[in-house]
Amino acid sequence: MHAGPTTPAPLAEPRPAGWRDELIALTRLATPLVAANLLQMAVAAVDVIFVGRLGTLELAAATMGVFLFNLLLYAVIGLTSAAAPLIAAELGQRAHAVREVRRSVRMAMWVGVAASLLVMAVLANGERLLLLADQDARVAAGAGRFLDILLWSVIPGVLAGVLRTVAAALGRAGWAFPVTGLALGLSVLANWLLVFGNAGFPRLGLEGSAIASVVSLTGMAAAYLLIFAVDRRLRRFRLFGRWWRPEWSRAREIVRLGVPIMLTWLFEGALFGGAAILMGLIGVTEVAAHAVALNIAAVAFQVPFGVAQAATIRVGLAFGAGDRAWVARAGRTALGLGIGFMGVSAVAMWLAPRLFISAYIDVDAAQNAAVVPLAMQYLAVAAVFQLVDGAQAVGAGVLRGVQDTRVPMLVALFGYWVVGFGTAAALGFGTALAGTGIWIGLAAGLLVVSVLLLWRWSARERLGLLTPRLA
Template sequence: MEIAANPPLTETRPASDRAEMSALVRLAGPLVGANLLQMAVSAVDVIFVARLGTLDLAAATLGVFLFNLCMYALIGLTSAAAPLIAAELGRRRHAVREVRRSVRMAFWVGAAGCVPVILLLAHGETVLLLFGQDPEVSRRAGSFLDIILLAIPAGVAAGVMRTAAAALGRPGWAFVVTGLALGVSILANWMLVFGNLGAPALGLEGSAWASVISLVAMALAYVAILFFDPRLRRYRLFGRWWVTEWSRFREIVRLGVPIMLTWTFEGALFGGAAILMGLIGVDSVAAHAVALNIAAIAFQVPFGIAQAATIRVGMAFGAADAAWIARAGRVALILGIGFMGLTAAAIWLTPRLFVSAYIDVDAPQNAAVVALAVKFLAVAAMFQLVDGAQAVAAGVLRGLQDTRVPMIIALFGYWVIGFGTSGLLGFYFGLAGVGVWLGLAVGLLVVSILLMWRWHARARLGLLPRTV
């Protein structure tokens, strides 16, 4: 039985930039908080395993990186449901039924994507050996991955439900559930890694089981929320889950594969930069890790704004309202770039303060790493603005259901321009680590310029709905 009434989220169009900003902040704030908590969840395994020794720490670091890369790709694939749901709400026609179809097929797409990812992680040791990693570290990482791969279906399902809850006006649940997952992860690691509260001391494998428990808890929490939250319950998102909608399935794949590849290209760029740093020296690798972590934390804000902007622009797209589309995109870009301007100033003015959160900046043995990290952060301060711009610009374009060309832009800007310039400046011109970071900045600049141009040329490029 279908529900004909329109849900409360099908709001009236905002009458001003101020009203749009208010709506965007209400949506983006919890998503930003959830993104920051998710970084903490990802770090917990490595923090606990660090006490087990260098071998297990190296294995956990590689295992978590490979797992997160695959999980991130699958969540990018299913995140295509967000602009589709938003457009359906904006159109206001049969919104409940259409939203349910999009969520259902996002689950189906995610389930299909889990299969090759699980097979890949099941051969994690072989993959790491192909990339020249130490045999013993690869063996231990393979054992870690054999367990943590069991969490892939729960993690993907949680990602789909988070997307649905946010698009339907309940982004706060993302923050609550991620906070719950962080608590469960800490407790489970404490119990299973070291054998506390009567649990077996499983060491590295215990950390993998802790991740499985944490992600299953997250998925179950979202299931409960979708059943019992009054606004979300009316959509009956688990209703008729067995019914196929192949046209919707193909639409999610069409939009989602480019999103998945775009996110992978960007994440792999910084991984590739770490490999270049390894060719320069150990101090450069350590300084790169510190500076990149600082930049990654700052990036979670425009990334959350971009996620919210996809929904806001998507609603305007569904409503076929050109003025609303322009306002939603403009406000999101101002907010994202404005925040990154603040972080750029903070990093530029007090780089040692940021570095001191990771290592003792006054210890003589850390002098070389600190000096390099400060130099890298000077470059990071410069690219904060363009990093925020490219993230939000990609988000507003996703709201227009435009993902294929932005993917091509990302591939070209990140790898042809960015990675190529990093190698050229770092090695040919002898700028070492600073040259690598300057290359990253150039790549981000090119991507931001091209995406911003595409957004401003949206009408000329035919990206607006035909009825506008």
Template sequence: MEVAVVSPLVAPPPASWRDEAASLLRLSGPLVGSNLLQMAIAAVDVIFVARLGSRDLAAATLGAFMFNLAVFALIGLTGAAAPLIAAELGRRAHAVREVRRSFRMALWVGLFCSAPVMILLSQGEALLRLAGQDAEVSRLAGGFLWVILIGMPLAVGAGVMRTAAAALGRPGWTFLVTGLALALDILGNWAFIYGHLGAPAMGLDGSALANVLSFAVMTLAYAIILLCDPRLRKYRLLGYWWRLDWPRARDVLRLGLPIAATWTFEAGLFGGAAVLMGLIGIEEVAAHAIALNIAAFAFQLPFGIAQAATIRVGMAFGAADPQWIRRAGNVALVLGIGIMAATALIMWSIPDALIRIYLDPGRTDNEAVATLARRFLAVASIFQLADGAQAVAAGVLRGLQDTRFPMIIALFGYWAIGFGSSVWLGFFTPLAGVGVWWGLAAGLAMVAVLLAARWRARERLGLLPEAILARS
């Protein structure tokens, strides 16, 4: 029998907007850093594989896209643990037992759902051939997937433990563990791709194996942290790991499936934009990749704030404190939009300096790509505000355990408005590639406006805890 223990680890609600901002920054800072390091891991893989040749790079790009999209969706699914754990902390009563149940069932749901995804992606070569990809590239990508799929359950498990550590007020571990994974990924790529340190020269498959090694070490590191950290071990998160709790599993699926779908819709929009660029021209594809990579690095800032906002609003939701809910959500929105305003100014002011990280704009053979990338970044500098707003607005709504309708907003905004506008502006106006980017901006702006409106109407829509609505 599980013992009901009241948690002594929850701080009282912040007394002011400044206190809430300080709490949000303490929580979001390590999460932002961890997200940036995760981006660096992907960049390291590209740098090492690129030296093998264009076919290996193409195969790694396709294989990694399929794997990362699947893992991203699975981590979104298990990310339901964040608002559930935060709400239990806000309620305070029996938080140890309830937090453990949410963690355990998020872990089980993630591992169960990994199985069919792994079976599907194990047929990666056939799927890529059906999509019309080059036969040799498809074969290489299929082999890459066979190796890296070993790490999928490890990646999902590490993601759940990362979420729990952050929700329980120990986000600094996420930064340190991801930094360790980056170091191991660099070493593993160097050793397994080229045959150093006595390892066989595995080529492309060596990069996949390096990722599996990083996932394994991350999972082990998080498990040790959960067992040894004085604050986290009080929750005994790995205790009773074999017990199934169907009501809590349904809660995870109820909240998590819409989160996974929402994240897939957004990632799919940018993947679809890359396909459109391929229909326009080779230079457009290269410029799109550069501009999108820069924008993706900037996006990690509001994404980390959104992750922290889910926890802060979730705690206020559990405490049934309407003032804390309002303060936590609004502080997160202001901070997220403000930071993206700063990144927008940087993109607008020094695009050439950013592009120079990827290529030399002064070279004649790079001139066309650099010019297009500069134009794309000009559009990106404008939609940064919308991107930050939609990310944080989705995060604060997740804190209210509101995920289903935001998923519908995402589907409509990203695909009906965003992708539809990209097709029209890219192919039926002279804007071409720039039009595709304006379509992305339109989709992000629509989602941002609708999610922000839903946040503002939270009481009227009945999104607040029943205890608050009963008092209204």
């Protein structure tokens, strides 16, 4: 016996009659995810804005701490995101969907909490890790104190990530935007109160910012728990019924699909971290120009990333339903939407680079005279970069929809690190291109990954990727 209703759940969306219906369904699902992704970038920027006023040492400590924290937190969220294609396929199959969805959600949370405990152990040794990486001892000590507090937000952060994924898969993606907006508000308020000691609160400085992050992520998790209790559609799944009961076969399925996703995200994140290190070996001006150009590209990337998240669910529904025509239509629509947007953003970057750069720095200030032309060079490469970055993001998303994650992980390892980093290092230090060569290397890596992923998607029938593999 199991808690809750046993009647089959309907599809999260009705089967589309054609590409236009699919485009409408995909856009409806992707829009709040894109908006939430953009808000999440604002949440991450809040700590930098507040801590930056404390001083260079504190900013450096927070930057190092947040980099390590985010790298590991999003790796675990990537691991648990395997719940999305599983839930979508279960809804597409219709049979016993309520029970099967509950199993996936429960085991995603189990796996996420278990992985979070390992991450917390790593973060507790943050100062030692930074010292081993030959960082300044004062920066390492400050980052260590920062991480000693911040590590307590790992579990609520992962649970919020799981519940956001589940809500989207169950047709309630719209909740992502207000919940992330709540997190942004909590982060601003808690930083204002605790970093500088406003409204009678103690002035805690760097540690106050860490507490603010704990408050923000805990607030996100609590908001999602409340939503799952009051939303009529979500409530009928009774997702927290018998939460203590293990389902080891489903846990293994989540790990099997999720570990490659986690490693793919780590490979990509580490590539851009490695590119920043290469820039630092060239010069400070190059690092500043790189940061500006990369932030502009990262904002644009949130659109295909949100489309990819939605595509995993739409393709997963079709995959579970065993409808090959729908699988093809869902994938084709997602790829067209994601790549099409990036084409528009590429043209905009090519035509008006100074306009985008002016959002980050004063392009007419004398102190930025060397930074602006470099950033414009990097954005010229980023215009090409945009198309292939969107293609690889959505390509990975549609393949996840048919539960194909292991080979895409190997593609990412080869493309990002053999081609991408190798080309960046060779052009950056073996030619006069310098920083522009590093950006060409990044674009080359993304191009290889996008071509291989799109080929794999086009060959899905020959490769046998459409055989259901649900537990």
